[in-house]
Amino acid sequence: MKRIVFASCLALASYMMVSCNSGTTTENKDAVDSAKAVNKEQKPVDKSVSDFAVKATSGGIMEVELGKIAAQKAVNPRVKAFGQMMVDDHSKANDDLKSRAAMENITLPSNMSDDQQKMVDNVNKKTGKDFDKEYMDMMLNGHKDVLDMFQKASADLSDSTIKEFATNTIPAIQKHLDSARAITGKK
Template sequence: MKKIMIVFVSSWMLLACNSASNNNQDSVDSAQDVNDSTNVVSNNTSDFATEAASGGMMEVQLGQMAQQKAQSQRVKDFGAMMVKDHSQANDELKAIAARQNIALPDSMSDDKKKHIDDLSSKTGKDFDKAYMDMMVDDHKEDVDKFKDAAQNVTDTAIRSFAAKTVPVLQKHLDSAQAIHQNMQ
């Protein structure tokens, strides 16, 4: 009976996310709405998880773009690191969310898509500078959000994920700042 209930809840969450996204609602908002309606986890847990998933998807896509569009080899290498590390973190977050019955977005938020659209029109040195500017700003925010989640999120699995991810994000920030400074 427990398996049937989990399958039903999971199917309902997926259906709710898909129908909400068909109504032009941001996929992150849709996932948060599903989590709010099921009360499976606290709001601070589901909000962090959905935002982290969206941000992780953006980092992977931008990293792939950097590998193709960047002029500097350091920027290309940084992009490769983003794809590798954030793909791994995304997979880990998905596994935790599945175990905890937390709905995650199936695509990134509209504001993350805007970052991708903004960078997609740039090439060469313009792309390198804009990408590294964004990576410095984004990773400063990410380090703060993940540190906060590591201390304040109520779900222990998500809290542990955040704590484990902080050093990786700090390494990304340090690398982004070094590349950014070298470009000046």
């Protein structure tokens, strides 16, 4: 169940996104819902485009936060290195998406969703090998779903600016998935 919930939330989010706002928002309890509401009202682009950008941003924010925790807390050096890779790669992708979304007048969340924050809090409670296992299982399952989400966006989105972001980000997502598979020994 945790695996399904995480995968869904990560897919709602995705790898690569933004930790800052790129438009006007009305900050609510949940920044993701707030961004979606602003985009629905302003209709900057096709709904599927803005929904993808919001999901990718929220996921990217979560990936950076989890990566920071893993880089400090993991006991396995490979897991620590993976966490740092998540921070570096997702911060870069977040910045790219933020600038592209601004060009399209898409409002992005400034924080991850409340559900994602709960998942971060739960994994952060783990220690030692239990933390490493939980974190890497989340990364493995989440990156599978995110890869599917980005491949679909790369094929289907109507906005060329955001579609290009999705296409350009796929190799990093694949690299993350391959790394997670190597570390966990799972497919």
